Amino acid sequence: MTDAAWQAVWLSVQVSFWATVLSLPVGIWVAHLLARGRFFGRQVLNGLVHLPLILPPVVTGYLLLLAFGRQGPVGRVLDEWFGIVLAFRWTGAVLAAAVMAFPLMVRAIRLAIEAVDPKLEAAAATLGASRWQVFATVTLPLIAPGIIAGAVLAFAKAMGEFGATITFVANIPGQTQTLPSAIYAFLQVPGGDGAAFRLVVISVAVAMGALVASEVLARRVHARVAGRDA
Amino acid sequence: MTDAAWQAVWLSVQVSFWATVLSLPVGIWVAHLLARGRFFGRQVLNGLVHLPLILPPVVTGYLLLLAFGRQGPVGRVLDEWFGIVLAFRWTGAVLAAAVMAFPLMVRAIRLAIEAVDPKLEAAAATLGASRWQVFATVTLPLIAPGIIAGAVLAFAKAMGEFGATITFVANIPGQTQTLPSAIYAFLQVPGGDGAAFRLVVISVAVAMGALVASEVLARRVHARVAGRDA
Amino acid sequence: MLEVRVTHRFGGFSLDVAFTAPAGVTALFGRSGSGKTSVVEAVAGLLRPDAGRIVSGGRVLYDSASGVDVPVHRRVVGYVFQDARLFPHLTVAENLAYAGRVTGRRVDMAPVVAMLGLGALLARRPGALSGGEAQRVAIGRALLAEPAVLLMDEPLAALDEARKAEILPYVERLRDAAVPILYVSHSLAEVARLATTIVVLEAGRVVRAGAAAEVLADPAAVPALGLREAGAVIGARIAGHEADGLTRLETVAGPIWLPRIAGEVGAALRVRIAAQDVILSRGRPEGLSALNILPGVVSAVRTGEGPGALVQIALGGEFLLARVTRRSATALGLEAGVEVHAILKSVAVAQVDIGAG
Amino acid sequence: MLEVRVTHRFGGFSLDVAFTAPAGVTALFGRSGSGKTSVVEAVAGLLRPDAGRIVSGGRVLYDSASGVDVPVHRRVVGYVFQDARLFPHLTVAENLAYAGRVTGRRVDMAPVVAMLGLGALLARRPGALSGGEAQRVAIGRALLAEPAVLLMDEPLAALDEARKAEILPYVERLRDAAVPILYVSHSLAEVARLATTIVVLEAGRVVRAGAAAEVLADPAAVPALGLREAGAVIGARIAGHEADGLTRLETVAGPIWLPRIAGEVGAALRVRIAAQDVILSRGRPEGLSALNILPGVVSAVRTGEGPGALVQIALGGEFLLARVTRRSATALGLEAGVEVHAILKSVAVAQVDIGAG
Amino acid sequence: EEITVFAASSLKTALDLVAADWQAETGNVAVLSYDGSAKLAKQIEQGAPVDVFISAAADWMDVLEAGGLLAGGTRRDVLGNGLVLVAHGAAEPAEVGPELDLAAMLGGGKLAMGMIASVPAGQYGHEALVSLGLWDSVAGSVVETENVRAAVKLVGLGEAALGIVFASDAVGEAEISVVGAFPEGSHARIVYPAAVTVQGKAAGRAFVDYLSSPAAQARFRAQGFRVP
Ligand SMILES: Nc1ncnc2c1ncn2[C@@H]1O[C@H](COP(=O)(O)OP(=O)(O)OP(=O)(O)O)[C@@H](O)[C@H]1O
Ligand SMILES: Nc1ncnc2c1ncn2[C@@H]1O[C@H](COP(=O)(O)OP(=O)(O)OP(=O)(O)O)[C@@H](O)[C@H]1O
Ligand code: MOO
Ligand SMILES: [Mg+2]
Ligand SMILES: [Mg+2]
Numbered sequence A, B: 001m002t003d004a005a006w007q008a009v010w011l012s013v014q015v016s017f018w019a020t021v022l023s024l025p026v027g028i029w030v031a032h033l034l035a036r037g038r039f040f041g042r043q044v045l046n047g048l049v050h051l052p053l054i055l056p057p058v059v060t061g062y063l064l065l066l067a068f069g070r071q072g073p074v075g076r077v078l079d080e081w082f083g084i085v086l087a088f089r090w091t092g093a094v095l096a097a098a099v100m101a102f103p104l105m106v107r108a109i110r111l112a113i114e115a116v117d118p119k120l121e122a123a124a125a126t127l128g129a130s131r132w133q134v135f136a137t138v139t140l141p142l143i144a145p146g147i148i149a150g151a152v153l154a155f156a157k158a159m160g161e162f163g164a165t166i167t168f169v170a171n172i173p174g175q176t177q178t179l180p181s182a183i184y185a186f187l188q189v190p191g192g193d194g195a196a197f198r199l200v201v202i203s204v205a206v207a208m209g210a211l212v213a214s215e216v217l218a219r220r221v222h223a224r225v226a227g228r229d230a
Numbered sequence C, D: 001m002l003e004v005r006v007t008h009r010f011g012g013f014s015l016d017v018a019f020t021a022p023a024g025v026t027a028l029f030g031r032s033g034s035g036k037t038s039v040v041e042a043v044a045g046l047l048r049p050d051a052g053r054i055v056s057g058g059r060v061l062y063d064s065a066s067g068v069d070v071p072v073h074r075r076v077v078g079y080v081f082q083d084a085r086l087f088p089h090l091t092v093a094e095n096l097a098y099a100g101r102v103t104g105r106r107v108d109m110a111p112v113v114a115m116l117g118l119g120a121l122l123a124r125r126p127g128a129l130s131g132g133e134a135q136r137v138a139i140g141r142a143l144l145a146e147p148a149v150l151l152m153d154e155p156l157a158a159l160d161e162a163r164k165a166e167i168l169p170y171v172e173r174l175r176d177a178a179v180p181i182l183y184v185s186h187s188l189a190e191v192a193r194l195a196t197t198i199v200v201l202e203a204g205r206v207v208r209a210g211a212a213a214e215v216l217a218d219p220a221a222v223p224a225l226g227l228r229e230a231g232a233v234i235g236a237r238i239a240g241h242e243a244d245g246l247t248r249l250e251t252v253a254g255p256i257w258l259p260r261i262a263g264e265v266g267a268a269l270r271v272r273i274a275a276q277d278v279i280l281s282r283g284r285p286e287g288l289s290a291l292n293i294l295p296g297v298v299s300a301v302r303t304g305e306g307p308g309a310l311v312q313i314a315l316g317g318e319f320l321l322a323r324v325t326r327r328s329a330t331a332l333g334l335e336a337g338v339e340v341h342a343i344l345k346s347v348a349v350a351q352v353d354i355g356a357g
Numbered sequence E: 001e002e003i004t005v006f007a008a009s010s011l012k013t014a015l016d017l018v019a020a021d022w023q024a025e026t027g028n029v030a031v032l033s034y035d036g037s038a039k040l041a042k043q044i045e046q047g048a049p050v051d052v053f054i055s056a057a058a059d060w061m062d063v064l065e066a067g068g069l070l071a072g073g074t075r076r077d078v079l080g081n082g083l084v085l086v087a088h089g090a091a092e093p094a095e096v097g098p099e100l101d102l103a104a105m106l107g108g109g110k111l112a113m114g115m116i117a118s119v120p121a122g123q124y125g126h127e128a129l130v131s132l133g134l135w136d137s138v139a140g141s142v143v144e145t146e147n148v149r150a151a152v153k154l155v156g157l158g159e160a161a162l163g164i165v166f167a168s169d170a171v172g173e174a175e176i177s178v179v180g181a182f183p184e185g186s187h188a189r190i191v192y193p194a195a196v197t198v199q200g201k202a203a204g205r206a207f208v209d210y211l212s213s214p215a216a217q218a219r220f221r222a223q224g225f226r227v228p
Helices: A003-036 A042-054 A057-068 A073-082 A090-114 A118-126 A131-142 A144-160 A163-169 A179-187 A193-225 B003-036 B042-054 B057-068 B073-082 B090-114 B118-126 B131-142 B144-160 B163-169 B179-188 B193-225 C036-044 C092-103 C110-116 C131-143 C161-176 C188-194 C212-217 C219-225 C326-332 D036-044 D092-103 D110-116 D131-143 D161-176 D188-194 D212-216 D219-225 D326-331 E009-026 E037-045 E058-066 E102-106 E120-131 E135-141 E148-157 E202-211 E214-222
Strands: C002-010 C013-021 C025-030 C051-056 C059-063 C077-080 C149-153 C181-184 C195-202 C205-211 C231-241 C246-251 C254-259 C268-274 C278-281 C292-303 C308-315 C318-325 C339-344 C354-356 D002-010 D013-021 D025-030 D051-056 D059-063 D077-080 D149-153 D181-185 D197-202 D205-211 D231-241 D246-251 D254-259 D268-274 D278-281 D292-303 D308-315 D318-325 D339-344 D354-356 E002-008 E029-035 E052-054 E076-081 E083-088 E111-114 E142-145 E162-166 E176-181 E190-196
Touching (some): A003 A042, A003 A193, A042 A090, A042 B193, A057 A073, A057 A090, A057 E037, A090 A144, A090 B090, A118 A131, A118 D077, A144 A179, A144 A193, A144 B090, A179 A193, A179 B057, A193 B042, B003 B042, B003 B090, B003 B144, B003 B179, B042 B057, B057 B090, B057 B163, B057 E148, B090 B144, B090 B163, B118 C077, B131 B144, B131 C092, B144 B193, B179 B193, B179 E037, C002 C036, C025 C036, C025 C188, C036 C077, C036 C181, C077 C131, C110 C131, C131 C149, C161 C181, C161 C188, C195 C212, C205 C212, C212 C318, C254 C292, C278 C308, C278 C318, C292 C326, C308 C326, C308 C339, C318 C326, D002 D036, D013 D036, D013 D197, D025 D036, D025 D188, D036 D149, D036 D181, D077 D131, D131 D149, D161 D188, D188 D268, D197 D212, D205 D212, D212 D231, D254 D292, D278 D308, D278 D318, D292 D326, D308 D339, E002 E037, E009 E029, E009 E148, E009 E202, E029 E037, E037 E052, E083 E120, E102 E135, E111 E120, E120 E135, E120 E148, E135 E142, E142 E148, E148 E162, E190 E202
Parallel strands (some): C013 C205, C025 C181, C025 C195, C077 C149, C149 C181, D025 D197, D077 D149, E002 E052, E111 E162
Antiparallel strands (some): C002 C013, C002 C051, C051 C059, C195 C205, C231 C246, C231 C268, C231 C318, C308 C318, D197 D205, D231 D268, D231 D318, D268 D354, E083 E162, E083 E176
């Protein structure tokens, strides 16, 4: 395999990791808002979160480019005020992957939150726990299996994300060429199928590793949460 | 808007609907296997289910083509024995959308199953309910919110699916040209952005409608499941 | 008839019990954490014991030696759980109808609904029930399963006395309909009233088991049962209902009068008389508000560490227990063979302690 | 001091109660579904009543008129739920430490762990506890919150007598430490032992409320309390511990002897004497196993529909209740003003009915 | 010096080699990013950090030129291509013209080509079929693909009987054979304009110049492209 291919593998793992890790707190927060909030505009937020699922990935990529590109309103502010450039950088690939994976992550966490018995939260409040403490000490540990599920879905999705990423950050080897972009590139040339297949295998291996690890972790956490001794 | 565009809208709605409805029973079954099964190969099944998330959509599309195309092993059998042809048909678009949406659907349902208190299932068994009856009368109603969540995720994903669909069934206006394909086509020509934007708006409107409907439904179901009076 | 032999370990706790529950109510009695629920779960098939054998009415439900393990739903046990465990998505009516629905049996809910006072709750969901209401629904749900064995784990703990008094006769009728009942309770009053057999557990072991009348009248069993709850059960027959609201009962030792007991003249009863409700007198006492004075002979006196003594009095072929202070036992010269009169208040024998024989 | 005034409607049930709970234990007593849990939840802030006002120690917790609604975690109530509601993901030790953890207080768990016998369970998770064990942990968790008000919803229902007997003195000590306690129970024995105030609910309404001694000795309150549980509480003082294991108590009506009571000579006690445990005699009886014979004067006789009569006997400034049959009441000519002797077995007054005064 | 080149996907086979040659010769590095011309053009509009753009379609280059995103005077048509009819497996060569019985050749199979509204190869193919009067006879059998490579794949797998692709796409594909080339006049001339962007570095100009060098042209020809 070529250097560029290995670079793509490594880049994809990094991008997927950061996309997952960075979006997790936001995902938990939004999931909580959607599950328990009673505010005006909840439906709008819900719709926004789902948008990347509904739109063809290329469109999401274009929208990101329009907003976060150097010419875009957000992109310009980020660049001028903080010196952060996303478009055509690997950081942009992180953003694209995070956005695309966000609906999956939020839904998994939200389902977990909705399954928490509000009576336990009430019990915690009677013991003096503020809303935030109730969340941190009761809700959060109880939804750990959902968070793991959300994170692994996000990671897997990020590993496979192509359309939005290539549109937002292009397909520059060594800089923004993720695994799917590299696979795509190989599929574009005669006789490239073999190389593409090797990359697919690597991609699947990495994601499966994460998947199996998450299952083992989730099982352990689930046993705890169900109140059984580990 | 052109007739072809309207056709694409209508086709996408149909494809998404059928992809969701037809994969739901399979999704529930697989989710149950993954949540409660203790069989050898559970991890393999789990990996397979997640595959469409991990692979770039184009790759999934190729794999579908290889398996379900006219020349593919499954495709040939389906054609010769049942007269079912999927490649280049709207039915193939349904298959592609269903496969791509499957991991999302399964994960949502699985999380819901894992949140069901096994003590309630045990109680049902003591009252004479067989495993299947326990599932149908206790587990299934209790996971209804998860099923709704899974279905709406699948529908939304199917509305936005592009890569695998176009690879598997190509783009035949009126037959396989879904909304994302049509949007993609418009984006490829100079000055096509306006038309693409109109289609995006329609796509978002349809999916949001489904989303809001599902929320309302889920809320009602959730109140029931939580044992509160409606 | 239910034969249970079970060994099981959880972490630090080990269960090792064997007993036979004949037709009727077998009470599992024991302190919190002694293993009562675990035994019941093993019978229901919800806990798979490490080893053992469970046979119900000749049918092997579990046998670790031969590998038999009948699935839960084929065991046809009606299980009233210690926690109510109602189906939250179903209304009360649907919870009650559940067993009929899954087994395809047609069941008439009306008598159970009436007995448990559930009429007004039928359309509610469990989330909107009080603790006692939920427990009543759980009892009804198990009863309506028409089980071959009924497992009741503290079914009445959440209920008030009045409600208990309404439900107990129903359980008695079941007992008499020959459904074996395994009944877990902390209340010896309940146990004494219902049980035909008593199994006392302590830290996962059976420390006493036998026919209820025997165990309850055995001074040696008192420590295991708890002092306050000691008492004996005697047989009686309704001799007549009198004008002032009292019912006259014929016992082996003579007539006694108790507040009106529902039942036809001639019906056989079991009356539990708590040891602490019996006063003893050497001579025949006069001018007391207590109506019931039964002559008998002291058959055993057991004194423990404390200031009390437990006196067993033979009345014909039956026995009564009386708890007195050692000081009184000495003052009255109570020892085996001495003739005494047992004084017993009518009202001290509460409705809850009278069961159909 | 806790003032509660609450009205609320659920579907068919309407709650409309107002009462004041002074320092000490206020027992909420009533049948299943009468609204006890709802009242407690309103105090805790888990149920927002349609209207009303709740004031704890001068602090307004809820006032529908002025829109005050203090959030649950600021109310500092220790709530022992009817269902244990332990945190499933935390060990027993972590459950017990929870309140300290969220409030940053340092709490010494040792005494509570010892009192509740939780030492061996500390590393377990709630899923591996028996019903009674879970309930004990729930009690411990609430106690360790060092609450300003303690709300206990049938805290002892799942426990055996021995365990109850261990826990009750602890609750008494809390009562005496001036933490107001709202105590829901079906057991009048518990209520009589603990309560300084009794509030009787029926179908969402207060039907009787007042000082425990008063309510319990009032024949008119008996129907609301339940016949079997009727009884009065009298004050006593430990006069001496005697060699044969009995403790001599001084009451307004003379000495009585009970099995050894822990307490120093001179200590004040509250002794509940169940109405059904009292036998009346016109003359002074002789030769009985009962040691305690208290002379008094009948102050009221109440006959109901049934065959029984409830007799209130004045002993100095205090009152005793006796349940006798109407037949005996007539035979002995019991009516107000008549002198009688109340006969009372030492052993009939169980440990559970004796509370620190 | 390192430059970034955005190039139409169909150039990948040849351009990778050309860039390697250039690198060896000059010591400069060309980082190549391939995608559809439309997407690349839009990215350049949004400020992509790119030095050279090689498009498969003149119209997108026109858009960039009009937008003032190209360095003046650097645009030139560097390559051409032909349009060919390909078949699955070995096929009898045939003259592609108005007499060709395309429908019969399909025999109920599919004709794969790029999306006729948007993919350049599809646009040219549509134009050619219409001008030859063949479109109506096969319109019902056409399957349009996301890009021209996907059309090659469909023919290669046998899912489509025939395909219309660039001549360069038919090179090196084992499972397909060229039936014939479309006549010059049946469609607009296929050209690949290249240009340096406004922010393009000097090496970018050198790279564009190099594309017309004999060595590069030999590489392109070997991959089936035409050179002016
Ligand atoms: N959400 C609800 N909707 C309708 N009715 C309700 C709801 N919650 C409680 N109730 C009713 O209110 C009444 C009082 O309930 P509550 O739980 O306060 O009773 P309780 O006195 O605590 O009874 P128990 O001793 O059985 O626990 C009951 O009749 C119950 O059915
Ligand atoms: N999964 C488990 N792991 C470890 N110990 C357990 C587990 N389940 C039960 N135990 C222990 O086994 C013992 C018996 O429990 P069981 O529930 O049978 O008691 P019980 O007699 O029903 O008590 P109670 O009257 O309190 O309900 C208890 O000491 C309990 O802590
Ligand atoms: O080279 Mo293209 O723009 O994919 O037809
Ligand atoms: Mg138990
Ligand atoms: Mg209650």
